Amino acid sequence: MKAFTALFQALDATTSTQAKLAAVQAWLEAVPAADAAWGVFFLTGQKLPQRVPVAELKALAASEARIPAWLFDESYEAVGDLAETIALLLPAPQQPQAVPLHQLVEGQLLGLRTLDPASRAAVVRQVWCSLPSEQRLVWNKLVTGAFRVGVSRQLVLRALAAVTGLEVGTLAHRLMGGWKPSPTAWQSLIATDQSDARTGRPYPFCLAHPLEQPVAQLGPREAWQAEWKWDGIRAQLVCRGGTVQLWSRGDELISETFPELVAAGRHAFAEDLVLDGEVLVWRDGRPAGFGELQKRLGRKQVSPRLQASLPVVLLVYDLLERAGEDLRAQPLAVRRAALEQLMRDVVLPVSPLQLAPVLAAPDWPGLAAAREQSRAEGVEGLMLKRLDSPYAVGRARGDWWKWKVVPYTVDAVLVYAQRGHGRRANLYTDYTFAVWQGDALVPFAKAYSGLSDAEMREVDAFIRANTLERFGPVRTVAPGLVFEIAFEGLQLSTRHKSGIAVRFPRMVRLRRDKPPAEADRLEDIRAMLARTAC
Amino acid sequence: MDLVTLTEAGLYCPAGDFFIDPARPVARAVITHAHADHATTGHGAVLCSAEGAGITRLRVGPQPTLEALPWGEPRQIGDARVSLHPAGHILGSAQVRIEVAGEVWVASGDYKVEPDPTCTAFEPVQAHTFITESTFGLPVYRWPAQRQVVADMASWWQRNQAADRASVLFVYALGKAQRILAGLGTLLGDDCGPIVVHGAMTALTDAYRAAGVRLPQTSLVSALPKDFPWHQALVLAPPSAQGTPWMRRFGAYADAYASGWMLVRGQRRRRAVDRGFVLSDHADWPGLLQAIEATRAQRVLVTHGQVPVLVRWLAEQGLQAGALEAGYGGEQELETAVTVPDA
Ligand SMILES: [Zn+2]
Numbered sequence: 001m002k003a004f005t006a007l008f009q010a011l012d013a014t015t016s017t018q019a020k021l022a023a024v025q026a027w028l029e030a031v032p033a034a035d036a037a038w039g040v041f042f043l044t045g046q047k048l049p050q051r052v053p054v055a056e057l058k059a060l061a062a063s064e065a066r067i068p069a070w071l072f073d074e075s076y077e078a079v080g081d082l083a084e085t086i087a088l089l090l091p092a093p094q095q096p097q098a099v100p101l102h103q104l105v106e107g108q109l110l111g112l113r114t115l116d117p118a119s120r121a122a123v124v125r126q127v128w129c130s131l132p133s134e135q136r137l138v139w140n141k142l143v144t145g146a147f148r149v150g151v152s153r154q155l156v157l158r159a160l161a162a163v164t165g166l167e168v169g170t171l172a173h174r175l176m177g178g179w180k181p182s183p184t185a186w187q188s189l190i191a192t193d194q195s196d197a198r199t200g201r202p203y204p205f206c207l208a209h210p211l212e213q214p215v216a217q218l219g220p221r222e223a224w225q226a227e228w229k230w231d232g233i234r235a236q237l238v239c240r241g242g243t244v245q246l247w248s249r250g251d252e253l254i255s256e257t258f259p260e261l262v263a264a265g266r267h268a269f270a271e272d273l274v275l276d277g278e279v280l281v282w283r284d285g286r287p288a289g290f291g292e293l294q295k296r297l298g299r300k301q302v303s304p305r306l307q308a309s310l311p312v313v314l315l316v317y318d319l320l321e322r323a324g325e326d327l328r329a330q331p332l333a334v335r336r337a338a339l340e341q342l343m344r345d346v347v348l349p350v351s352p353l354q355l356a357p358v359l360a361a362p363d364w365p366g367l368a369a370a371r372e373q374s375r376a377e378g379v380e381g382l383m384l385k386r387l388d389s390p391y392a393v394g395r396a397r398g399d400w401w402k403w404k405v406v407p408y409t410v411d412a413v414l415v416y417a418q419r420g421h422g423r424r425a426n427l428y429t430d431y432t433f434a435v436w437q438g439d440a441l442v443p444f445a446k447a448y449s450g451l452s453d454a455e456m457r458e459v460d461a462f463i464r465a466n467t468l469e470r471f472g473p474v475r476t477v478a479p480g481l482v483f484e485i486a487f488e489g490l491q492l493s494t495r496h497k498s499g500i501a502v503r504f505p506r507m508v509r510l511r512r513d514k515p516p517a518e519a520d521r522l523e524d525i526r527a528m529l530a531r532t533a534c
Numbered sequence: 535m536d537l538v539t540l541t542e543a544g545l546y547c548p549a550g551d552f553f554i555d556p557a558r559p560v561a562r563a564v565i566t567h568a569h570a571d572h573a574t575t576g577h578g579a580v581l582c583s584a585e586g587a588g589i590t591r592l593r594v595g596p597q598p599t600l601e602a603l604p605w606g607e608p609r610q611i612g613d614a615r616v617s618l619h620p621a622g623h624i625l626g627s628a629q630v631r632i633e634v635a636g637e638v639w640v641a642s643g644d645y646k647v648e649p650d651p652t653c654t655a656f657e658p659v660q661a662h663t664f665i666t667e668s669t670f671g672l673p674v675y676r677w678p679a680q681r682q683v684v685a686d687m688a689s690w691w692q693r694n695q696a697a698d699r700a701s702v703l704f705v706y707a708l709g710k711a712q713r714i715l716a717g718l719g720t721l722l723g724d725d726c727g728p729i730v731v732h733g734a735m736t737a738l739t740d741a742y743r744a745a746g747v748r749l750p751q752t753s754l755v756s757a758l759p760k761d762f763p764w765h766q767a768l769v770l771a772p773p774s775a776q777g778t779p780w781m782r783r784f785g786a787y788a789d790a791y792a793s794g795w796m797l798v799r800g801q802r803r804r805r806a807v808d809r810g811f812v813l814s815d816h817a818d819w820p821g822l823l824q825a826i827e828a829t830r831a832q833r834v835l836v837t838h839g840q841v842p843v844l845v846r847w848l849a850e851q852g853l854q855a856g857a858l859e860a861g862y863g864g865e866q867e868l869e870t871a872v873t874v875p876d877a
């Protein structure tokens with residue numbers, strides 16, 4: 001735990017990619033396999049679910065620190081991070097010990113969830129007593145499931161590649177599909193034998209960048225394949241050795257959530273293959289919106305009734321493996337031709353597995369016109385993929401672009417503010433915005449990104465000077481600031497006071513020119529919704 | 535009877551008709567210490583500690599008559615008997631003891647209980663009512679030992695020297711800068727390598743030396759040639775210098791920030807420096823409680839920081855506690871520098 005904590009601190013202390021890479025490499029070279037396995041698991045952003053309920057952990061920490069609950073909450077509000085608050089509050093350890101990471105995880109952490117609260121408290125207390133203060137922060141973050149450190153998965157893979165001499169792609173692939181840390185898993189991760197079976201594992205997803213330059217700068221239209229950009233869940237259907245699995249981009253197995261897709265795959269394909277596509281709720285020949293899809297998520301039991309009322313499809317747009325052969329290095333044009341043939345030959349028109357169409361418009365202006373139809377089509381815009389591009393690991397720049405439609409914007413009034421977390425713990429950075437309904441302001445969106453640091457400080461000062469009431473960490477703010485809020489999607493909702501739910505709201509700018517009275521009205525937003533829904 | 539009340543201009547003593555650390559010009563001010571949020575200009579007469587007279591004069595300007603009172607020496611002002619006692623915050627920082635007809639109040643100003651080589655140590659003074667600051671009034675704030683922090687700074691500097699980059703340390707120009715200088719001087723001796731300071735610090739550092747505080751030799755950044763071996767130097771600069779063109783002359787550098795706030799990771803990241811050193815001139819949570827206890831006061835009035843938290847905590851410990859919100863300081867450790875332009 002000592003080495004891993006030192007790595008955490010080193011990564012936390014620098015913004016230089018080179019320094020981070022060097023720190024991860026040095027750590028990988030120094031630690032035993034069992035620790036490296038767990039470290040890589042956490043560093044690549046994989047999480048164990050919360051091991052101890054937050055309320056239980058808070059109560060335990062407050063009792064260890066000999067302070068009342070309210071004082072714990074005040075401390076938490078000032079620090080902004082639960083794991084850190086606890087680490088700062090606990091009394092110094094009595095007998096600090098050197099416990100290896102894997103031992104702490106396997107011996108203490110994993111079992112916590114199944115214990116009864118009293119035994120759980122005893123384990124946590126015992127770990128706190130044995131760990132030096134700085135290591136407690138990391139341990140607490142593992143316990144709360146909030147471990148996050150400023151390295152990308154890609155950077156960890158690069159460090160791992162440098163240490164093992166393996167390709168990043170090989171390592172990324174081996175880490176897919178619910179990789180479970182253990183010394184054995186570690187040995188097969190770093191094994192130089194490249195012929196390892198791919199059973200069950202999806203490929204690392206090839207990702208696109210947002211298009212920022214004018215589309216004409218991409219060169220001749222003929223070099224590109226254009227598709228709709230679907231607003232669903234990216235997934236790979238992995239059919240190997242008679243089993244079929246559906247994996248999401250979050251490296252999560254979602255076969256049970258969408259059993260009809262898995263069944264269709266089993267039905268259609270006799271050979272080993274891997275398809276890449278998008279899961280969508282599909283009605284009347286068009287996608288039904290992400291909100292509908294959300295109703296299918298997170299369910300372990302999917303009743304036939306739910307399947308009928310929220311019918312899903314997998315729109316397939318890439319073929320990564322066929323007859324056990326990895327096609328990812330082939331140009332997109334070749335993969336697409338093979339995919340079209342496959343879908344024509346073996347997939348029935350009634351199957352929920354369908355080929356995603358390619359847009360035919362012959363030139364850029366034609367595509368731009370198609371893009372304008374995105375909202376009517378229920379999509380987010382276009383995808384542009386270079387026809388000669390391989391299926392790259394991660395976010396290779398220049399081959400795949402997402403050309404989204406301009407989001408909706410609304411001018412709204414700041415009404416509530418809450419302190420940020422992490423590096424913004426002492427600033428009010430999480431805002432709730434309202435629009436007018438008659439002469440009342442109705443909250444309709446929350447946002448906490450999009451402002452520069454300077455603007456954030458300015459708004460923070462405004463909030464402190466214009467607080468009407470305080471409820472715990474939340475302040476009610478006198479209407480005074482208007483923000484332009486952009487968001488990607490909009491739909492009716494019964495769970496929201498405003499009757500409207502927004503997707504991906506973010507602040508575009510502070511409208512210093514607009515008095516609150518001139519902010520948008522709920523009717524305006526409803527009208528926007530009516531224009532888009534069919 | 536309340537010996538001290540809160541007015542628009544700040545804390546006021548009716549019996550002696552004077553203000554403590556007033557925020558606007560008054561006829562008679564008692565100034566606890568020379569930080570900008572406590573020592574303001576435009577007053578008629580100023581009373582401060584003899585130890586802090588030099589730096590207080592730099593702050594209040596040439597106009598007011600300035601009376602310097604030795605530690606503990608009583609001075610009658612109207613019906614109030616006033617004396618000053620060390621607060622341990624910065625050079626000359628004082629607690630104000632006020633006695634009227636056997637009733638004793640002590641206003642702490644800013645204070646810390648940890649020893650500091652650049653000023654007289656905090657002295658517990660018994661009082662019926664104690665007015666305490668609460669800048670770091672939360673139990674998460676517990677300071678590491680100063681010796682350890684200074685040792686960390688020294689090894690940070692040495693590592694930077696080995697890597698051929700300058701070490702730029704952002705600190706408040708008054709108090710913190712001199713405390714670090716004194717600490718490094720004791721740890722490394724006089725031969726610790728070049729220490730250079732921003733122009734905002736020279737007058738104050740010289741005032742410390744004039745008051746008899748032993749500090750290692752420093753040079754003014756702007757007085758040094760362009761080809762000075764910056765990569766060997768420790769540069770002390772006020773936080774306001776961060777990110778300004780003034781920094782360019784140092785070439786490759788590592789930067790750090792020294793403040794009590796650096797204890798919290800979010801604050802460290804917000805400062806966007808390579809390193810945060812936890813060093814404060816305010817009392818931490820145990821320090822506040824220890825100081826309050828030592829006064830044996832039954833009534834404690836809280837100001838300057840985490841007011842509601844400390845009031846509630848003290849009330850739960852059975853003390854008569856209340857808020858006395860003065861307009862200074864607020865939620866940050868507001869100790870801005872005397873702005874001497876760095877020509
Ligand atoms: Zn001060």
Ligand SMILES: [Zn+2]
Pocket residue numbers: 569571572644838862863868
């Ligand atoms: Zn102050």
